[in-house]
Amino acid sequence: MFHVIAPTTALAPYVNGYWFVQDLEGVYEGTPIVTCPYPGAVLSVNFGRPNEMEGGITVPGVSLLGLQTTSRRWRSWSDTYFVMAMLSCIGLARLFPGVGPDCSDQLLDLSAYMGDRKTRALSVDLSAAWTPHRIATQLDAWLLRRMSAIRPVAEIPTLAAAHASLRQGRQVQEVASLAAVSRRQLNRLFERHLGVSPKRLMDLERLQSSIQAVQSGEGDALSGYSDQAHQIRHWRRRLACTPGSYARSGPSPLAAHFGRLPADGPAFYL
Structure with a gap:
């Protein structure tokens, strides 16, 4: 099951959506999963067996993945079920101020940032909700409470x-x-x-726009690049592939599904 639910209106500037991935039967077990550089952050909560990052690192039960500057490889198992709150840049700064250096290109165990008790309470509440719409409602409430509890940073x-x-x-x-x-x-x-x-953030946003255009076949994949050679160099450096080779191989099932989001929805999977 791949599913997307929009956050409540009050969270729209901070959360791009709640993305659900469920494979309890293990249809994609062992299949390599590749995520692309993403100019935002991802708050993930696992209800089943967590995925494994390349290198044998198991994803924490509740984690925060900051801005990614390169593609990453993951491996899925059976009993997989998790939700990702796709945070905008401003959402990351508002909800988790000052954490940028600790989670950029890093998978941060949220208990190290918020404490075991608060993290465990979030995990238990969402696990008890279980179904996507109930989980989304619980996430809305938790994020709104967090915004109320944290004084907005003046910057x-x-x-x-x-x-x-x-x-x-x-x-x-x-x-x-x-x-x-x-x-x-x-x-x-x-x-x-x-x-x-x-400058690095805008490089990531330009690449994100290019990936979306290649995945959807719509828009200008060269937008923001001086020429095609510039685009190809950028893709090779960040994704270890070229736009042409990626277009020929086609997007993964995850990318194909989430690519059907509205035009302003982010690309996260390759």
């Missing part, structure tokens, strides 16, 4: 405005001037909350 409006300006095509120095900070201060702000620099 978040600056981070959000700078991110929006970067997405409009402005250069980093211009964005820093608009934010009335130095370029070094802007870099520190992004590194503190997202774990990457503004």
Whole structure:
């Protein structure tokens, strides 16, 4: 079962959706799963047997995967069932402030960040809910409670405005001037909350847009690149493949399913 449920309206700026993956029968057991660089974070809660990351690292029961700058390989088992709250950049900064350096390209056991008791309570509550819609309702409530309990970091409006300006095509120095900070201060702000620099984040967003275009066959896969050679180099460095080779092999079942999301939905699987 692959399923997507939208968060409550109040969480829309922070959560792109709740993605459910269930394979209790083991149809995809042992199948390599590849995720792509993702300019956002993923809060995952496992209800069944957790997947294993390449290298033999078992996914924690409740984990936070920060911004990914390269593709990753995972292996699925039978009894797999988990939900992923797909967090936006601002969602990561608002819900887990200052954690960027600890989770960028890292799978953070959330108990190390929040404590065993709180993490276990979240896991138990969601496991008891079990069905996707009930889990989504519980996640909405938990995330809203967390937002109420955490005082908003004063830097978040600056981070959000700078991110929006970067997405409009402005250069980093211009964005820093608009934010009335130095370029070094802007870099520190992004590194503190997202774990990457503004330039690295926009590289990831450009690649994300290119992957979505190749997966869907719609849009311009070269958008933001100076030419095709530039795009190919970027794909090889981040994905270890080229757009052409990926298009010929086709997306995985996970990518094909989640690729049917609305046009602004992220690409996470290859």
